[in-house]
Amino acid sequence: MRDLDALVAIDAACFPAGIAYPREEIEFLLRNPQVMTVVAELSGIIVGFAAFQRRQPRRSHPIGRYGELVTIEVLPQFRRQSIGAELYQTLEDSLRDWGGGRMQLHVSIENRAALSFYRRLGYRVIDRAPGYYLKTIDAWQMEKDLASS
Ligand SMILES: CC(C)(COP(=O)(O)OP(=O)(O)OC[C@H]1O[C@@H](n2cnc3c(N)ncnc32)[C@H](O)[C@@H]1OP(=O)(O)O)[C@@H](O)C(=O)NCCC(=O)NCCS
Known part of the structure; x- marks a missing residue:
């Protein structure tokens, strides 16, 4: 939560008005225990973040646990340096550890x-x-599909 201001600023730099999240929405994500958020930090500065939500259908449902990628965003001047890929991999690893079979x-x-x-x-x-x-x-x-990769 102490990184909230930085995340709001990154979101505003990455998406146009109307598509960027309102501050309250980012705060809501950070407080949601089903959402995992990771930040990328370079020399103490947050340059990107990503989040996914764990989804668990009812036990009788044939589809098992999965994840929904909520967002992934890297400040423009830090793109194409594999930061996005590294943020993503952290979330995918967490989903696998939780037993998730796919990300949407x-x-x-x-x-x-x-x-x-x-x-x-x-x-x-x-x-x-x-x-x-x-x-x-x-x-x-x-x-x-995480099982086939
Ligand atoms: C999408 C985003 C997160 C990628 O972050 P990034 O740190 O630049 O990505 P990476 O450096 O890890 O790129 C990994 C690979 O993805 C592909 N890729 C990334 N950006 C690309 C671009 N602009 N054009 C074409 N391919 C691209 C490339 O294959 C790249 O590998 P390479 O650099 O070796 O060619 C970044 O562009 C971003 O923040 N965009 C704005 C926010 C956004 O649209 N998020 C997605 C919302 S659904």
Whole structure:
């Protein structure tokens, strides 16, 4: 929670107004015991963060434990240095340790950098969600099966 200001600033630098999280939403994420958040720190400065939520369907449900990637973001001047990949790997390792079998996420169809990033990590598109962002921008729903990687 002591990093809240830094996370709010990173989010505002990474996403346009309207898509960036309000401060209360980031605070809510940090307080949610089902959400794991990790930060990337360089020389004492936070340059990125990522979060995923543990999802546990009812016991009778055929789909087992999985994760939902909530966000992953690196300040523009620190990109393409594998910081995003390292943040992501920390979350995936945590999901595996918890017994999760797959990770899901949504990404704007206009976000080509993130789409390349996720494909490189082994994600595939499973659906298209119309108007997912601001009721006007579609998103790809993507998934990675952890058992097959
Ligand atoms: C997506 C994001 C987190 C990637 O972070 P990053 O630290 O730059 O990523 P990495 O350096 O670990 O990149 C790993 C690989 O992903 C791919 N990749 C990352 N950024 C890319 C880009 N702009 N264009 C094409 N491929 C890209 C590359 O294959 C890259 O490997 P390479 O550098 O050896 O070619 C970063 O671009 C970001 O913060 N974007 C804004 C926030 C955002 O859109 N988050 C996703 C929301 S759904």
